[in-house]
């Protein structure tokens with residue numbers, strides 16, 4: 001991160017650490033800065049510290065070390081209700097004893113807003129999430145998706161510049177989730193708000209975000225736009241966590257510029273792009289996306305190919321998914337598009353496979 | 367709107383609509399029976415099974431809870447004792463108009479004499495005296511006294527009959543005159559040691575027509591001798607009451623046609639009674655006790671003649687029956703209204719104190735880690751492990767004038783030694799001790815409700831801009847109201863009927879209505895009044911419960 005970017009940052013975590021029990025660090029040295037208007041997603045397995053980060057930002061947990069800045073000002077000592085950050089909780093946290101309208105009115109009332117202003121804003125917020133007809137209902141009289149819309153409206157009704165969402169769609173079914181994903185991104189974009197979004201669903205992260213921060217073990221493993229995250233994972237964890245991935249373990253044999261050769265445990269040798277390796281003898285795990293593998297490749301004279309045996313062929317409509325035995329492993333997957341000329345392999349058949357060296361990334365051996 | 371099923375729905379609807387059009391009328395099941403019927407059948411089976419499961423509890427509750435309450439309700443209006451003990455009197459008194467100021471006529475006194483005599487022999491008159499004493503003081507001694515000197519009236523006739531023929535003071539001639547000859551034979555054949563029961567007395571044929579009063583009283587006598595004493599009427603001289611009855615019968619009836627056993631003796635007596643010295647029953651009763659000529663005595667008896675009475679209830683609300691209908695008692699005799707009000711007031715105070723003290727504790731319990739919460743919960747429940755009596759007595763030690771708190775205050779110099787605070791044997795003492803004792807009943811429901819309120823609500827409120835104060839009052843507190851409701855109902859209902867603690871630390875000003883109920887049950891033995899007070903208390907509780915339901919809604923009560 002350059003100094004320039006740091007000054008521009010709307011939200012910034014600087015060397016933030018967090019421990020609940022004084023023994024283990026739940027968040028380890030977190031550095032993050034985001035400009036105004038960005039939609040940033042924290043993605044990671046459960047227990048990786050995403051919620052903790054969000055809670056520190058919202059002010060419900062205090063950082064053990066480091067500073068959290070909002071618009072250039074440290075908010076460590078500002079109490080939550082003065083931060084003006086909108087928040088959507090996983091279980092919606094709609095007040096059950098208030099109607100939808102009263103729920104939305106709450107943040108406006110505590111801001112001492114006049115009645116007519118309030119009503120106008122509530123109406124606008126409800127219309128925004130297409131729930132205009134539900135003002136008089138109680139939260140328990142709404143479906144999960146409707147409750148989530150109301151929670152969203154409530155977090156937006158007082159027009160915060162920053163909105164935090166902690167797995168807001170986690171409890172909904174797939175179809176509803178997709179509809180709401182779309183709506184949330186649209187709203188965020190239309191309103192120009194900055195969003196920190198937490199999820200453990202990588203599809204959600206990839207489809208919604210400007211940038212994704214992949215969390216594991218209390219650290220950001222990679223912070224990048226979705227395409228870069230998918231195509232250029234910086235380490236094995238990210239490669240494995242985002243999308244489908246073929247991983248092969250081996251040792252670097254030779255590094256030549258932006259090419260290297262890797263000897264796999266089976267003895268086979270392949271071409272790869274050195275990412276986390278620098279010299280021969282480094283242990284590595286290479287990562288190849290299933291759709292970047294080619295059958296019987298024509299790659300040039302000195303390219304390496306591997307022998308593979310087809311174990312399973314699955315017809316999935318738009319793509320074919322072929323599982324192969326490669327270099328002694330049974331879980332190598334290749335995806336091919338359903339084209340008229342695409343061969344359909346049968347279990348038991350033997351094929352050669354290969355890839356462009358830049359599609360095969362030699363990452364750290366975990 | 368998310369309409370995941372929208373695509374499939376219309377076609378489906380159309381299909382079922384078409385089906386419905388084909389088959390008008392009620393839905394039927396696979397075997398052609400109406401669907402409702404087979405549904406009901408399967409539900410009935412379920413219901414039966416459920417009923418079987420709860421049957422033991424149901425029976426237990428019926429026996430130990432519903433039945434005593436029903437008995438209590440019944441007892442509070444039941445008043446059979448007057449008409450059972452004085453059947454003739456109450457019957458004849460029914461026509462008497464108390465408002466004229468005249469005493470009842472001779473017939474009533476006659477009935478009274480007969481009733482009272484039999485009751486006195488059976489030792490029932492004192493019970494009745496105690497009963498009527500609740501309504502009018504002096505009744506108890508009147509009845510006890512009358513039972514003792516009632517023989518005076520009968521002795522007048524007894525002596526004259528005896529002088530006429532000593533056989534009138536013998537058991538056997540009386541038995542022969544009035545008893546069925548067969549019965550006498552059986553009686554003579556009966557061996558006391560055989561273990562068989564004595565043949566029951568039977569009147570001779572026709573004697574009831576000839577000597578109705580005599581027959582009636584002798585029957586009562588024989589019955590009493592046989593069943594109460596286990597003696598033979600053949601060996602016991604009858605009560606002087608029977609002589610009185612015989613005198614009246616002979617004066618009224620013609621016995622010349624009689625030729626059964628002892629006809630000669632009877633006819634001789636018949637010839638002589640005309641010249642007997644006699645006494646009216648009214649004069650006789652006056653001789654027994656002058657109070658029998660008091661108008662209020664008769665008013666009371668007449669008022670409490672019916673088998674059911676509202677007297678206990680009137681009494682329980684500081685009213686009394688008068689010939690002009692129910693009226694308030696004199697000011698200095700009103701105690702129950704005050705007691706009810708005090709019970710309500712103090713129960714409310716106790717409930718309020720429990721809320722104030724219990725709420726923060728419950729909050730703490732539900733906001734610390736589970737292990738700490740469990741530990742604290744044990745502390746909350748600790749008082750339950752000590753005897754109620756010990757806890758209450760401990761408060762006595764704490765609060766009395768030479769007690770711990772006063773000592774400390776004096777030692778600190780906050781109060782002078784000669785002006786120690788009075789904190790016990792008054793309302794303060796009762797409220798303090800009972801708040802302590804009932805506190806767990808407030809904390810537990812509060813805690814279990816608070817546990818179910820996720821902390822995210824408070825966080826949500828704060829993230830929306832509410833201060834801690836606003837977040838608590840507008841978001842947390844309303845959600846904890848069901849716990850407050852449940853706790854309050856528990857504490858209030860428990861305290862309204864509490865007895866031991868006010869008894870020990872309440873003195874005279876800090877006692878509850880239940881202490882009065884206990885007094886009537888165990889000391890004054892006025893169970894009817896105790897039952898009426900209990901019934902009113904029950905009605906009050908139900909009324910408050912109903913009011914709570916109307917105002918707060920009983921759905922809003924959560925115990926967990």
Ligand SMILES: Nc1ncnc2c1ncn2[C@@H]1O[C@H](COP(=O)(O)OP(=O)(O)O)[C@@H](O)[C@H]1O
Pocket residue numbers: 020021026044045046047048049050051052053
């Ligand atoms: N209030 C808390 N007290 C103690 N430990 C906590 C608390 N909240 C979270 N943790 C721990 O911190 C770690 C990270 O949790 P969290 O931030 O909730 O992860 P995520 O949201 O990514 O699933 C977990 O190991 C969790 O057990």
Ligand SMILES: [Mg+2]
Pocket residue numbers: 050051052166
């Ligand atoms: Mg989480």
